Amino acid sequence: MTRAFIHTAVPLLAAMLVAGRAAAQQIDPRLERLDAATRPAVLALVDSARRDLLPTEPLVQRALEGATKRASGDVIVAAVRRLAVDLGHARQALGSTASPAELSAGAAALHAGASQTTLAELRHVRGEPLIVPLAVLADLVASGVPVDSAAAAVLSLARRARDADLVEFRRAVERDIALGAPPAAATAAAATAQSVDVNAGARQQRPGRP
Amino acid sequence: MRPAAAARHVRTAFLAAATSLVGVRAPAAQTTGTIDVGVSTVRYDGFRPSGAGSLTPALTWAGTGAAVTARGTYLRFESGRRSLQGLVAASLFTPPSLLPQRWRGELSLSGGGSNYADFASFWHATGEARLHFVAAGRGAWIGGTGGRTSYGAAPRPVAVVGVGLWVRRAQVTVAASATRSFVGDTAYSDLGSTIHASRGRFELDASLAARVSSRGAGHGVHGEAGTTFTLGERTALFVSGGRYPTDPVSGSVAGRYASAGLRLRTALPRPHAIRDPHLPSRSPAAGDGGVGYTTRLEVDPNPDGSARVVVHALVATTVEVAGDFTDWQPVTLRRTGEDKWESVLHIPSGVHRVNVRIDGGRWTAPAGMARAEDEFGGEVGIVAVP
Numbered sequence: 001m002t003r004a005f006i007h008t009a010v011p012l013l014a015a016m017l018v019a020g021r022a023a024a025q026q027i028d029p030r031l032e033r034l035d036a037a038t039r040p041a042v043l044a045l046v047d048s049a050r051r052d053l054l055p056t057e058p059l060v061q062r063a064l065e066g067a068t069k070r071a072s073g074d075v076i077v078a079a080v081r082r083l084a085v086d087l088g089h090a091r092q093a094l095g096s097t098a099s100p101a102e103l104s105a106g107a108a109a110l111h112a113g114a115s116q117t118t119l120a121e122l123r124h125v126r127g128e129p130l131i132v133p134l135a136v137l138a139d140l141v142a143s144g145v146p147v148d149s150a151a152a153a154v155l156s157l158a159r160r161a162r163d164a165d166l167v168e169f170r171r172a173v174e175r176d177i178a179l180g181a182p183p184a185a186a187t188a189a190a191a192t193a194q195s196v197d198v199n200a201g202a203r204q205q206r207p208g209r210p
Numbered sequence: 211m212r213p214a215a216a217a218r219h220v221r222t223a224f225l226a227a228a229t230s231l232v233g234v235r236a237p238a239a240q241t242t243g244t245i246d247v248g249v250s251t252v253r254y255d256g257f258r259p260s261g262a263g264s265l266t267p268a269l270t271w272a273g274t275g276a277a278v279t280a281r282g283t284y285l286r287f288e289s290g291r292r293s294l295q296g297l298v299a300a301s302l303f304t305p306p307s308l309l310p311q312r313w314r315g316e317l318s319l320s321g322g323g324s325n326y327a328d329f330a331s332f333w334h335a336t337g338e339a340r341l342h343f344v345a346a347g348r349g350a351w352i353g354g355t356g357g358r359t360s361y362g363a364a365p366r367p368v369a370v371v372g373v374g375l376w377v378r379r380a381q382v383t384v385a386a387s388a389t390r391s392f393v394g395d396t397a398y399s400d401l402g403s404t405i406h407a408s409r410g411r412f413e414l415d416a417s418l419a420a421r422v423s424s425r426g427a428g429h430g431v432h433g434e435a436g437t438t439f440t441l442g443e444r445t446a447l448f449v450s451g452g453r454y455p456t457d458p459v460s461g462s463v464a465g466r467y468a469s470a471g472l473r474l475r476t477a478l479p480r481p482h483a484i485r486d487p488h489l490p491s492r493s494p495a496a497g498d499g500g501v502g503y504t505t506r507l508e509v510d511p512n513p514d515g516s517a518r519v520v521v522h523a524l525v526a527t528t529v530e531v532a533g534d535f536t537d538w539q540p541v542t543l544r545r546t547g548e549d550k551w552e553s554v555l556h557i558p559s560g561v562h563r564v565n566v567r568i569d570g571g572r573w574t575a576p577a578g579m580a581r582a583e584d585e586f587g588g589e590v591g592i593v594a595v596p
Contacts, residue, residue, distance in 0.1 A: 061534040064534075065538045068540065069565075108592075135594055207450055208449070209454065210467050210469065
């Protein structure tokens, strides 16, 4: 009985392991767009990220982006590797509970120049999902706001501001920059002006007051 | 409409409208509206209690450094008599470069009138200047108001001076103010405090004030409280009540009330992934900054997860988009106008990378979008879909 079980179970188990490994290594058909030399390197990075429990879809997308833009294999592999590193750093900063979307946004913010410390502080001060604050941070830097100024502004708002407030803040910065304000000054002013009531003349009404 | 709520509605609208994060159409102005429908029991000082039904439409326009709010209230009492009130208020903020950092100036104008049962009517027109000092989580202001008000007779001058402080922690804002008002030969001082808190779908507002040193405007302590519960994108319930003082400026009579009702909001503006349609993008085929070529991208999400992608491109034969929502496979857009190309694509909520290609040239980030170096020698546009 025992021997028969061993004779049956062990090969079955081995087959399952092999099948599982093969499935894990199954090539994402989308990556067949990469050339033969580039594909294995990207696959290795994707597999490594999977083992580290990092989201792999952003890595695949980055490789596909490079392929579409006809970048060389070396450039594609380097870009995917940088993104994997940024995703890892984002998870270090944001914690193991961070969602894939948060990690992607965090990686973008890190790539823009934000520090892991800033990301960790954001996680500390804000209980809600960080996708919007991180995206605002990356967007500000992309608009020319110095990293330190952008990080200080987003951190100061993140504790109390909702996603809608942050987007409005971003919009105010954009507006002031368009009006000629230096990006850093526009960011500081918009961060503080967030708390100024918009319409002084209409402050007193309460819904339902007859 | 309560102004804090109005501002919040505007912000919420901007969330949907801002996409690069979360792109917004370049003119940067938004209009939002609400209609409050409610029932109340009210007792004005010197009058008998009465039930009333109310209808309060409000419209807020917010533009670059300015905002205008207009609202009206129609009240119908048990007796069949009716009251009409209307108010238009506008604020203009100084640009950030005009004053030192942390200081903002505000000029506001307010005009309104009310009419009760064809025999009592009031109007007022005032202007207020405020100087705000704002720091992280706290601020202060000092201001002065001047204008005219009328109770159906000759207009009387209005002058008000005031100071205020506020502190915000997490979702709670506490404010205090002191004002001294002169309306004709009436003079009075108000010391007041307010608190606003929000949690999830609930918002709570309460106020407590005392009228002191009054000559002709009454004395006493007044308090009001109200809460709003958001039901959906366009609907909310509100309950409020309390006692408020006579306002010699607007002509409202002191009273106590309890109200409940439904707030209907206008639909949120659709997001448009445009920041500045006037910025030239790169030339299509040549791949450099040619003159006369302008592309811009709009993304209009649909509730079913699809999105209408529109590219405006001058002098183009073919227009393609590619992004992480197409697995970076180029998608050729269909021409729907002289300079308009579009397609409907599945774009899930989130932050996406996107490029546009004109006539088979280089992949470029459309003008006006947030953009970043793409690590492949070019730029990529960033679009966030709410």
